[in-house]
Amino acid sequence: MLLYLNGIFVGLLILSNIVAVKLFSIGSWAMLPAAVIVYIFTFPLTDVIAEVYGKKEARRTVQAGLITQVLALIFISITITLPAAPVFSEQASFETILSGSFRVIAASLLAYLVSQNLDVTVFDRLKSKHGTKKLWLRNNASTMLSQLIDTTLFIVIAFYGTMPLSVLGGLILTQYLFKFFASIVLTPVVYLLVRLVRKQETRMEQLQEAASFKG
Numbered sequence: 001m002l003l004y005l006n007g008i009f010v011g012l013l014i015l016s017n018i019v020a021v022k023l024f025s026i027g028s029w030a031m032l033p034a035a036v037i038v039y040i041f042t043f044p045l046t047d048v049i050a051e052v053y054g055k056k057e058a059r060r061t062v063q064a065g066l067i068t069q070v071l072a073l074i075f076i077s078i079t080i081t082l083p084a085a086p087v088f089s090e091q092a093s094f095e096t097i098l099s100g101s102f103r104v105i106a107a108s109l110l111a112y113l114v115s116q117n118l119d120v121t122v123f124d125r126l127k128s129k130h131g132t133k134k135l136w137l138r139n140n141a142s143t144m145l146s147q148l149i150d151t152t153l154f155i156v157i158a159f160y161g162t163m164p165l166s167v168l169g170g171l172i173l174t175q176y177l178f179k180f181f182a183s184i185v186l187t188p189v190v191y192l193l194v195r196l197v198r199k200q201e202t203r204m205e206q207l208q209e210a211a212s213f214k215g
Helices: 002-019 042-053 055-081 091-098 102-130 135-159 165-185 187-214
Strands: 023-026 030-033
Touching: 002 042, 002 055, 030 165, 042 055, 042 102, 042 135, 042 187, 055 091, 055 102, 102 135, 135 165, 135 187, 165 187
Parallel strands: none
Antiparallel strands: 023 030
């Protein structure tokens, strides 16, 4: 199950980077990058991994995500620079969708590295304190704090100096509010995933024991 969780985590990361170019509105009060509706699911996944497999495996997942993002950026840059075939008339659109400024890319990677590791650390400390109880607390506390850091770091590093501070503050507030409430809504999903993963791991252990006994 850990392999599948890691695969989903990395896949969501890459997908969030691809769709980040689109902005969408929630009524008239918020304009958000489409990436948020994908990226918010990565934090529950690391929480599930930390809950079932421990802090070490969760950190490995975060490291795998960082490496994969860097590799994706390298290969995307290579494909952009490849000479377009005469029949391919969408080179400009291709570059617009898949390329980004160095500043935005650096902000994204730094915010990811800091916030995801913070999420794992806070989650693990709360688990050490409460044991298997209060999963809802460590899931929401770690995610809400790390999402605040992620949002603030990314927006400040990517856009500071390009727009007024009041606008930056508004962007941070609206994006964080979306992520805050999303964390609460996703809490039952975390409980469900933890239950399913533990059940599957128990089943695998029983099958291994049975196989060893027969052998």
